[in-house]
Amino acid sequence: MDAGGLLFVMMRPSAPLIEEFNEWYDTEHLLDRMSAPGFLSGSRFQSVSGEQPGFLTLYDLESVDVLDTPEYHRLSRENFTPWTRRLMRRIPRARILAEQVHPVGEPLEPTPFLTLLRFSGTRDIQADLVAGLVRAFEGRGGVRQLRVFAEKKQDGGVDHLALVGSSVRVAHLAVEDTIRAPIRHLRLVEEFVPHLFGTTWERWI
Template structure:
């Protein structure tokens, strides 16, 4: 059993925001939570002013995405097809866990996603494990850092997902230290692609209620 992350970026585009949220919260996401092996799901809104403006992420076992139950929920209803056709962005990625440090928090107020590609994955991993993550986790309010490798979708090959209390932590002196060391400069000089996004908690995905 492999721990995985389903990571979906969306931009409503021509879909009015109330319709977008109603579709996501009453049909799209609840159906996925009903699939065996998909354990939890969360929705976040962009805090960085960038697009896509919405992130949904699901914690799951990789095998859940290959069973009949998941394939069934991927067959779109007429309503879902209408919504998807009007979205500006629906960027679906699947990642497998390669490292998990820190303490999980329920409904983290803020998540920072940093996706990278580099020809020196070993050097990047060593830097994260030996220097960068320990420095970040020493900051009060910086709770957890998980690292993943992309196995489906497009975008940079590696993802770090940070769970933190508040964007104000970016102004903490220890954060500035963690992001300005000589070793970081060496590692980042070899990075060929980078996406950094900041999102704030919107809601927790709930499964469909059982039929009466």
């Protein structure tokens, strides 16, 4: 089974732009991306933690090479639509392309909550990190899915993302003792719920 890839896009629009941002993403941008070969699914989420609302999109890919295809290039950068170009200039974003390392090839399972954990500088400790995340989450009450991804950096380093799907909020769990030494590489924990078409983040507060 192929490892599969993940395109992770986080955007944090200012309050005046949230309504237009969601309309653009729901009616144009997501559909454009899903028209490209190799895009298997596109799922939107909105944060329920943090001071500024964040909107996360996860695209499951056949492989990390999907973004190098001519079909995808026809949708990107100089080929952005005017609406995309205007909003991209105004909204901060983080974009990560990563390979799935645990479990290989398993697609996203819909769940009421999604917890993101981001680790940096973990190139040489992937096996220990994955083992620690498995101990911390798999089999815990309410946890339905754990997926781990490796992002290869231009400088040769590797960061990791863990996505925990659950029926209850799990970010509060004490995981330091179970993840053990790799916990010192943890840089971000954020919680999300699925984005519902036509809604804004206040729906969940």
